[in-house]
Amino acid sequence: MFGLFTQTPQFFSDLADEVRLFEEVKRIEKLEREDTPGEKVLRHFFLRCGAEWQSRAVYLADGAVRAEIEMRAAVPDTGDGILIKKMQKRLVKQTVYGVLKAATGKELPWGSLTGIRPTKLFRELQKDIGTEAARELFLRGFDVSDVKTDLAQRIAENQRPFLEDVREGDIDVYVGIPFCTSRCKYCSFVSRDMERSGDRKEAYLARLTHEIMAAEELIAGRRVRALYVGGGTPTALSEKELDALLTMLHRVFGTPAEYTVEAGRPDTVTKEKLEIIRAHGAGRVSINPQTLKRQTLDLIGRKHSVRDFYDAFALARRAGFSSVNTDIILGLPGEGLDDVERTVSGIIGLAPENITAHTLAIKNSSEFALEQTRAQNAALTGRMVDAADEMLLRAGYEPYYLYRQKYMSGNLENAGFAKGGALCRYNIDHMEETVSILAFGAGAISKRLFGGGARIERAANVKDIKQYIERTDEMVGRKKKLFGEV
Structure with a gap:
C-alpha cells in the first residue's frame, strides 16, 4: 500500500x-x-x-x-x-x-510535468518570459530532459504559422463514429465492435444526424477551420451509410480548408469508400498499421494483415488524397527495438505526409489491463521512442504536436510528425486548445474558449451508445448552453 x-x-x-x-x-x-x-x-x-x-x-x-x-x-x-x-x-x-x-x-524524461499538453505550457512560458527563460524553467524547474525540452521548443516553433492563422470566432468540428470491426486489446475508448453493437448502428447514425442538424445554428457567422470525422472507425460503416453521413456533413459545414476522415482499420478500406470520402471534399485520411509485425497484430486484436495496410495505403494514393496519416504504437508487448525500426523504415518508404508515433498506454478498462499484460520495460520503450524520432527527423519529418496520457510506458509521449508542411490543423487546435470545438457523437467533448483561451468550458456527451441514442436532445441542450444560446 x-x-x-x-x-x-x-x-x-x-x-x-x-x-x-x-x-x-x-x-x-x-x-x-x-x-x-x-x-x-x-x-x-x-x-x-x-x-x-x-x-x-x-x-x-x-x-x-x-x-x-x-x-x-x-x-x-x-x-x-x-x-x-x-x-x-x-x-x-x-x-x-x-x-x-x-x-x-x-530520472523521468518529462520531469515533474504530468499534464497532457507540455507544448502548450512551453508556448505560454515563451510568451510570458521568453524562449531562453522558458527552456531554463523546463530544464531546471521542471527537471525535463534536454531531449524533451528541445522537442517541446521545436514543436512550438513549427506550430507558430498555423496558430497565427487562427481568427476570433473560428471553430473546429469533430464527429465521432464509435464502431470498429473488433476492439484492440489496448483500447479503452467508447468504441464498440460491430459484432456486438452493429444492431445499434442505424439508430446511432439517425440520432447523430439529429444532434448535428439541431446544433447547426451554433456555427452561424463562424469559420469552420477544420472538420474531423473520427472514432472508432468511420470506414466500418457501409458505403451507403458513409455516403449519407458525409452528404449531411457537407450540407451543414460545407468543405472546410482541412477535412479529415479516419480510415484507421486497413481491413475496412475499399476503393469505393475512399472515392466517396474524396467526392465529399475530404483531402486527408488516416490509415493506421500500428506495427508492421504480423505476430503483434494478432496479439493486439487487429483483424488486418501487413499486406492489407500496404494495399489500403496504395488505394488512398490512387484516390488522390493530398495528405495521408499513419499511426504506429511503440512499446507493444513482445516487440523489440529492431521491430520498431523495421516498422518505421517501412512506413517512411511509403512517404505519408503525416506519421503519428504513439507510446503504448494500458488503460484500466482495456483488455490488456484485465489480462494484466505488462507494458514494455520503460528503458526499452524510451529507446524505441528515441530511435523512431531520430529516423523520422533524418527522413525530413518535423514534429508538430504531442500529448501525453496516464499509464503511458516510460512516462513518454505521443507525437505527430509531418513532411512538406502538411501539419494537421485539427490536431494542433485540439491539443494546444487554441480553437473552440463543436463535438458530436457518443463520448465527444465540446469546448469553448473564452478570453483567447484564458478560460475553457466543456460540454461532454455521454459515452454509452444506448444512452446517447436515448438522450440526444440533452446533448444538444448542453452544446447550446455552452455556446450561449439558451
Whole structure:
C-alpha cells in the first residue's frame, strides 16, 4: 500500500499521478492524518508565511525517512485567483516530484510535468518570459530532459504559422463514429465492435444526424477551420451509410480548408469508400498499421494483415488524397527495438505526409489491463521512442504536436510528425486548445474558449451508445448552453 497525505487536498489527484510515475502502484490511499503508518508513505506539508509559500515533502519506507525536501516560492503579487492556484500547484508538484526522485533515484524524461499538453505550457512560458527563460524553467524547474525540452521548443516553433492563422470566432468540428470491426486489446475508448453493437448502428447514425442538424445554428457567422470525422472507425460503416453521413456533413459545414476522415482499420478500406470520402471534399485520411509485425497484430486484436495496410495505403494514393496519416504504437508487448525500426523504415518508404508515433498506454478498462499484460520495460520503450524520432527527423519529418496520457510506458509521449508542411490543423487546435470545438457523437467533448483561451468550458456527451441514442436532445441542450444560446 502507498499512502499519501497532503495539506493541499485540492491537488491530491495530481500528486497521486506523480507517485504512479515512480512507484509500481495504481491505487494511492488518501491519508487523512499525517501520522498514519504504512509500508510506503509520502507526507506533504504546505503553509504560507507572509509573502512566501513553504512546501515540504517527506518520503517514508517502513517508518524510516528515505528522503525529505523543502521548497519555497514568493506568493504572486496579484488578485488573479487562477494564476495564484496555478503557481501554488506548480510549487506543490515540484516538491513532491523532488522527494520521489530523491527516494527512488529514477530520472523521468518529462520531469515533474504530468499534464497532457507540455507544448502548450512551453508556448505560454515563451510568451510570458521568453524562449531562453522558458527552456531554463523546463530544464531546471521542471527537471525535463534536454531531449524533451528541445522537442517541446521545436514543436512550438513549427506550430507558430498555423496558430497565427487562427481568427476570433473560428471553430473546429469533430464527429465521432464509435464502431470498429473488433476492439484492440489496448483500447479503452467508447468504441464498440460491430459484432456486438452493429444492431445499434442505424439508430446511432439517425440520432447523430439529429444532434448535428439541431446544433447547426451554433456555427452561424463562424469559420469552420477544420472538420474531423473520427472514432472508432468511420470506414466500418457501409458505403451507403458513409455516403449519407458525409452528404449531411457537407450540407451543414460545407468543405472546410482541412477535412479529415479516419480510415484507421486497413481491413475496412475499399476503393469505393475512399472515392466517396474524396467526392465529399475530404483531402486527408488516416490509415493506421500500428506495427508492421504480423505476430503483434494478432496479439493486439487487429483483424488486418501487413499486406492489407500496404494495399489500403496504395488505394488512398490512387484516390488522390493530398495528405495521408499513419499511426504506429511503440512499446507493444513482445516487440523489440529492431521491430520498431523495421516498422518505421517501412512506413517512411511509403512517404505519408503525416506519421503519428504513439507510446503504448494500458488503460484500466482495456483488455490488456484485465489480462494484466505488462507494458514494455520503460528503458526499452524510451529507446524505441528515441530511435523512431531520430529516423523520422533524418527522413525530413518535423514534429508538430504531442500529448501525453496516464499509464503511458516510460512516462513518454505521443507525437505527430509531418513532411512538406502538411501539419494537421485539427490536431494542433485540439491539443494546444487554441480553437473552440463543436463535438458530436457518443463520448465527444465540446469546448469553448473564452478570453483567447484564458478560460475553457466543456460540454461532454455521454459515452454509452444506448444512452446517447436515448438522450440526444440533452446533448444538444448542453452544446447550446455552452455556446450561449439558451
